[in-house]
Amino acid sequence: MGREFEQHDEVEVDATPEEVWAAIATGPGCDSWFMGRTEIVPGKGGTVRTDVGGYAMESTITEWEPFRRFAYRGDESPDGRFIAFEYLIEGREQGSTVLRLVTSGFLPGDDWEDEYDAMVKGGAMYFATLVAYLTHFTGRTATPITVEGPMGPDVFERVPAALGLSAEPAVGDRTRVAPEGLPPIDGVVDFVNPDVLGIRTPDALYRFIRGFNCPTVVNHHLFAEGVDREKTEQAWRAWLARLSA
Known part of the structure; x- marks a missing residue:
């Protein structure tokens, strides 16, 4: 069996599109709210590499439109497992920005439910941490x-x-x-x-x-x-x- 999934998050933050882009599409930005340490080779076809305690996850950048759209997708494993992220950025008046995140992928096996539950809870935490960073720490590096x-x-x-x-x-x-x-x-x-x-x-x-x-x-x-x-x-x-x- 297994399950395809798609999770949607949206928020308006008091940050400019440039500040949001720096948070999601640069290594130091990601280090300030996401797991582990991240290195990004920019541009479509580039890579996002995140190292968590010696375990490295590498994804390919599928969309690269600075200050507007950023997407990347992990390699598909033999059992079909993958995860992909797409960020959409929309500037608003007075310097605020609407940020939308679509997280999608496939979890294989008959025990996907527990992993999916953990992924949803973890995803909510990281999105909230990103919002906290953009609200309270924009421009600072952690x-x-x-x-x-x-x-x-x-x-x-x-x-x-x-x-x-x-x-x-x-x-x-x-x-x-x-x-x-x-x-x-x-x-x-x-x-x-x-x-x-x-x-x-x-x-x-x-x-x-x-x-x-x-x-x-x-x-x-x-x-x-x-x-x-x-x-x-x-x-x-x-x-x-x-x-x-």
Whole structure:
């Protein structure tokens, strides 16, 4: 069996088409809201390469109209699996922009439902993170931090308490904590679904994710100057390990 899917997202943001394009169609822009680290070879026929913890995903750019349209599609695997993204940009008066995203593809096998559910939840989180970036951090470049926790108990269930939040946090809840070995986090919950908790501070977008068939993952975007990515990833890896003990 398997399933074809198509997901539509749309938002109007207080950013220009040029700023939106920089966020979605350049490596530093994607690093400021998407997973892992991204390199983009521009132009139709170019590539989008995203590295997540040593696992690289590569796609071919199928549409390249600066400030208007950007699309890319992953290679199809032998079982038919692929995923494609298409961004449509429409400038509005007073410098705002309507951004539309169509995510489509095919998930093979009889167990596609769980993967599809995880993909929908993850897609909602990344689109919300893109909107947060365009709303609060436009023009700034983040250091992306992506770390997997150890296998073991459901660490994600322990994350809210570790961040000084209730067991069922809601958008708008405030948190102020000082994780061991890391800078203090003083911010607001800006995204929640059953598998994701997001926190925004003046200098960061923190994302805690219940992984699909893998441990809890942190996928943060840090806008402060001078972030040591390797040491910061080590500190978050240790934080997740303590949480799993």
